Amino acid sequence: MVARPVTTLPLVPDVDDGATAPPPNGSRLPRWVVPAIVLFWLGFLATILARFLWSRLDSLTLLIVVSLFVAFAVEPGVNILVRRGWRRGRATALVLFGVLFAVLAFLGAMGTLVGTQVADLLNNVEEYIVDGVDFLNDTFGTEIDADEVIEAYRDPDGAVQTFIRSQQDEAFRLSVAAVNVLFQLLTVLLFSFYLVADGPKLRRAICRRLRPERQAQVLQAWELAITKTGGYLYSRALLALLSAFFHWIVFQSLGIPAPIALAIWVGFVSQFLPVVGTYLAGVLPVVVTLLESPGKALIVVIFIVVYQQIENYLFAPRITARTLELHPAIAFGAALGGAAVLGPVGAILALPAVAMVQAITSEWGARHEVVESHLTAVPPKPEPRRRRTTPVE
Numbered sequence: 001m002v003a004r005p006v007t008t009l010p011l012v013p014d015v016d017d018g019a020t021a022p023p024p025n026g027s028r029l030p031r032w033v034v035p036a037i038v039l040f041w042l043g044f045l046a047t048i049l050a051r052f053l054w055s056r057l058d059s060l061t062l063l064i065v066v067s068l069f070v071a072f073a074v075e076p077g078v079n080i081l082v083r084r085g086w087r088r089g090r091a092t093a094l095v096l097f098g099v100l101f102a103v104l105a106f107l108g109a110m111g112t113l114v115g116t117q118v119a120d121l122l123n124n125v126e127e128y129i130v131d132g133v134d135f136l137n138d139t140f141g142t143e144i145d146a147d148e149v150i151e152a153y154r155d156p157d158g159a160v161q162t163f164i165r166s167q168q169d170e171a172f173r174l175s176v177a178a179v180n181v182l183f184q185l186l187t188v189l190l191f192s193f194y195l196v197a198d199g200p201k202l203r204r205a206i207c208r209r210l211r212p213e214r215q216a217q218v219l220q221a222w223e224l225a226i227t228k229t230g231g232y233l234y235s236r237a238l239l240a241l242l243s244a245f246f247h248w249i250v251f252q253s254l255g256i257p258a259p260i261a262l263a264i265w266v267g268f269v270s271q272f273l274p275v276v277g278t279y280l281a282g283v284l285p286v287v288v289t290l291l292e293s294p295g296k297a298l299i300v301v302i303f304i305v306v307y308q309q310i311e312n313y314l315f316a317p318r319i320t321a322r323t324l325e326l327h328p329a330i331a332f333g334a335a336l337g338g339a340a341v342l343g344p345v346g347a348i349l350a351l352p353a354v355a356m357v358q359a360i361t362s363e364w365g366a367r368h369e370v371v372e373s374h375l376t377a378v379p380p381k382p383e384p385r386r387r388r389t390t391p392v393e
Contacts, residue, residue: 062342063184067191069229069352074099075196076230092197096189103185106264113261117288120257126150128291135294225356232355235320236271242315243267243307247285250303254296256289266304272348273335278308330354 054061074095081091121128133146153160195202203222207215244267251259262285269281282304290297331351338350370376 059184062345063187064191066345066349067188067195069349070096070099070188070192071195071199072226072229072356073233073352074192074230075199075226076234078196088200089197092193096193096196100185100189106268109258109261109264113258113265116258125153129153221360224360228358229352229356232352236351238319239311239315240267240271243270243311246307247303250300251285254289254299256285256292256296256300258288262288270308272351276332278304330358 074092077095078088078091081094082088086094129149130146133144133149136142137144152158155161203219207218210218244263247266248259248263251262256262265284266281270278273280282301285304286297286300289300331354334350334354335347338346338348338353340346342349
């Protein structure tokens with residue numbers, strides 16, 4: 001007989017009715033899923049909280065940023081007074097009060113100019129209408145009737161009078177806005193005072209958290225930011241004073257209304273708004289002068305253009321020789337970017353910010369020799385001509 005092989009079946013353990021078999025390996029959740037879900041929701045809630053806090057604190061953050069740049073700007077002057085024996089608090093207060101006086105003088109001059117021009121326009125509006133109509137008829141050959149224009153202006157239901165009545169309610173809003181601006185200005189001065197007066201204490205508190213080699217880097221960057229930012233703003237302020245002085249002489253000699261206010265406006269705007277600042281600043285005096293005499297307005301345009309060239313080739317190189325000079329394209333791009341982020345304040349703050357960044361990046365990093373190429377060839381500056389001296393016999 002042939003023995004048949006005996007087949008043994010695998011033993012299957014008994015499964016209780018209430019027990020559940022373990023799930024296969026593919027259906028088990030990875031360990032990172034639950035922590036990832038928790039982190040996602042925590043990040044989502046943190047983002048909502050950050051947006052809520054920013055919506056409430058954005059104005060305060062902007063004031064702190066402005067105060068930081070004001071502190072960088074005034075600290076070189078404060079350090080000079082401290083080296084001469086002044087207490088740091090008194091020196092800071094003196095410099096900040098000087099800045100406050102300059103800002104209030106500028107705002108007062110511009111407010112006086114605007115108020116004077118508006119009052120003059122309202123008192124002599126019919127005369128200006130006749131002069132404007134005569135100018136259009138003589139220049140372009142039109143046949144506009146000045147009496148009809150004056151009658152349309154006097155019409156109580158007309159568009160002009162309706163617009164004037166609608167603007168009367170804006171006086172209260174402008175007053176509230178002026179008070180708000182004054183409060184923000186005082187807040188900036190207060191923050192700036194503490195940042196400068198307690199500057200050494202603040203820097204010591206920061207350096208205590210860092211290693212010695214990192215402390216040296218932080219202090220070097222801080223000093224560089226103060227020196228370059230302050231120097232840049234001081235050079236701009238000095239160029240603004242020169243521009244205002246020479247424009248005041250011309251405006252005063254031409255008999256232009258409010259010559260001091262217009263000169264301060266041209267000096268400030270032309271120096272702190274790059275590239276296009278000179279032309280934007282010149283629009284206001286040209287328009288004010290054009291109402292009185294087109295010939296005088298032409299003289300103002302010619303002087304603004306000529307002075308810009310004199311400043312570019314004579315004043316600016318000497319004043320900014322020891323400070324940081326920004327390339328016009330970089331300054332213009334920085335002003336546009338700052339205006340897009342923070343509005344007019346950002347356009348002004350962008351210039352010292354870029355100056356500070358350029359100063360820091362110019363000091364750090366390795367330097368290498370440039371490969372000679374026609375693409376990198378820079379023509380040498382022309383040497384100044386020497387005067388010929390005749391020999392003494």
